[in-house]
Amino acid sequence: MAKIRGAVVVNTQRCKGCNLCVVACPTKTLELHPNEVNDKGYHYSYMKEPENCIGCTSCAMVCPDGCITVYKVKL
Ligand code: SF4
Numbered sequence: 001m002a003k004i005r006g007a008v009v010v011n012t013q014r015c016k017g018c019n020l021c022v023v024a025c026p027t028k029t030l031e032l033h034p035n036e037v038n039d040k041g042y043h044y045s046y047m048k049e050p051e052n053c054i055g056c057t058s059c060a061m062v063c064p065d066g067c068i069t070v071y072k073v074k075l
């Protein structure tokens with residue numbers, strides 16, 4: 001059986017850095033970017049540990065602004 005991993009794409013310009021997705025992730029994949037900000041000045045969410053993502057979509061479900069799209073990747 002093929003292994004499945006997740007890949008998360010964040011709409012960085014829409015992200016308001018609320019941290020909900022970071023807390024919701026069971027595998028500690030996400031983090032608010034420590035240095036980079038978007039045009040509104042928010043530290044946006046990014047995949048700090050991409051290999052951890054299992055594609056569970058918890059992050060996408062909690063994001064109040066629908067900034068996250070989760071893809072399933074076959075390994
Ligand atoms: S899909 Fe699941 S494992 Fe992947 S970043 Fe989102 S909450 Fe974490």
Ligand code: SF4
Nearest residue numbers: 015016018019021063
């Ligand atoms: S939940 Fe959405 S708005 Fe909040 S930090 Fe994550 S991606 Fe950004």
